[in-house]
Amino acid sequence: MKSRTWTVLRYVPAILLFFFPIMLVSHLGAQSNDVDTLEEGVFVEDFVFTGNTVMDTATLLRTVEDFRNQNLTLEDMNEATELITLAYQEKGYILARAFIPEQEIKDGILQIAILEGNVGEINVTGNKYYSDRVVKRFFKQQVKEGVIRESHLERGYLLTNDLPKLETEIILEKGEAPGTSDIVLKTDDKRGVRWGVDYNNYGSKFTSRNRYGTTFEFTEPSLGSTFSLRAVTGDNPGDSSLLAPFYTIPINSYGTKLGIEPAHKLKIDQNKLQNCRSNILNLVNVL
Template structure:
């Protein structure tokens, strides 16, 4: 699509952010996004970037000089043409050969060592060779042929333009060919779920070059996903039905738009939002998020006599800066602004409102190795009091005493998944939140349930709210050892053994309130344990079941002892 179309899409979304009519309520959509990002990162093991396909002819035509078998006094060694390797590294190789009498074999060993250095650094097509005419003069002259990139051709793409794919490439025509750099490009291009690219390297049309063909397999970037889970609170009847509609190349600029509709039984909860991403260049990406409607009606739970409702709207933008993006390692710094309106209504009268405007910064580090994955996330939020009709620094209109628009909140997450033996993996995850103010539901360190803020699967969602706190989750996952590896899953190309996994878990957390209120506990510590299973198929189907029991005398606020959590997802 044209640039005009892209500008129209951006203008409409920005206008909607700013001028949408107020709706209202507690929401935690970004927290769920971060939780899903963490879960996906830990569940995905390290995979080597696909090998580059290189024709043998590239290395087959390297010249070999006819050199004397007897020793020859060498008074000088000159290395010519080395531009991409540090001179000090070259000197480390040639120094032992200086001021000596060398056989032809020793001279060739020196040149081969330089070639090996190039290959080690990824310049696998470049090589060093000897000028034999200079040897008779007592000079060992080693020429370095640095093979450069010639033509770059893209083939097979149907839904993504050449320009979109080229923007993901770090390589350029005329630069010295480096396989490691190509592998980084493969990683970046193939991160998109709707395309896969292989690189074919062949002898260039021009001498001293290689040509590169990008062989693309892409698919229609339109998707729908249906999901049902019971991760909601008992106040909204728990079970949530979600529909996602996504287009992953909306205007032809590799941008994506996802529209989500979510509801619960009896319409106790309803949510509608838009999430838009667009890459600005190979290092920066922009996200625009708009939630025009989120409504929760507590009449249908056990609070009929209260007749409480919560209404919310929210929008934010983020600029994502990729500091490291290579196979096995990602480091992303993001900078944003969020606008939140949460209004509380009782008997058709507004009782309180949390109107927060804040600057946000986060740093996400994901490191994968052959034995597992390490994740470190830090999320900082700094409120701006009074901005755009927001709450004052500390405001009595807020839903919680001591809360206000001048808050500062930081959440640190450190996690590691580790391979052990016989298919067993161990998970450890720790979280720590600090806060300057008392926090309402939108920012609370909420302990309870699964895939909320803090997992505590032996208790209902939001069992123990806190302004600050710390938490730990540990556990093990393992294959279904009792299932024969050969049994197929009906209507799928997958094997049952590969699709089914079991896990155990232990959750522990302490939530601390600044203003617990009369008779309330300032600090609450909970722990629970249990087991579960996951079932996933390559046909975009997955299911998860968690069963948790409390390990302390504190009972769940819903009165249940065992809590069962489930999620079923099907994508198209």
């Protein structure tokens, strides 16, 4: 398993890009034209929320319960929006932001607008061998929900980096549509063929002290599948040999893999093995 780090998620730059064009205007209409009115506060009986889709209104009202039926200054109102923003972020909606839009307070009703941080586009860069489809497949849950959520990003990040010969970073950028962020998957993939040989002398005298091995591995980027073949033999191939093929392929966007491993073919010289058993039996009889 490749080592992973979560620090590559560049949340802070993404948030700056996401919110930089937003003008957080706090114009309170006829009741707040006077600066003294802002300092003394405006009576707010209740709140109305706009833009919330992943958190229900009842939950948001409980979050700002202490601000209802109160005289609120502009500072108080901003504090209420910060609590709403925090409630979203605690649920993993890392780009969500609540703010006071331009409005005229009537009948003690204060409107709070929410930009939840919707997914714009998912773009793949840097890939030479893997197709965009394979790299993006593990972010289907994020696209389905629509609002960017940390758990979906983390899950997609881990599963994508679990593909062989592929390393991926996630970068969040301001989307083309207002209130959206694009997910950029910056990848570094390598050619999917590997071959190597190895040697050790850990064998026994009955199956050859010296053991020679070779491993072949091929990754198919269009599927994310891997076929490997492992072969081991001794000084005399007739004494012992091992052939072990293995094939694995991801089959859905949840990270499920299908693995196929036929029974290993192991060949051992039975005459030498029988001699070994006889020697052990004789030793037991002597003892």
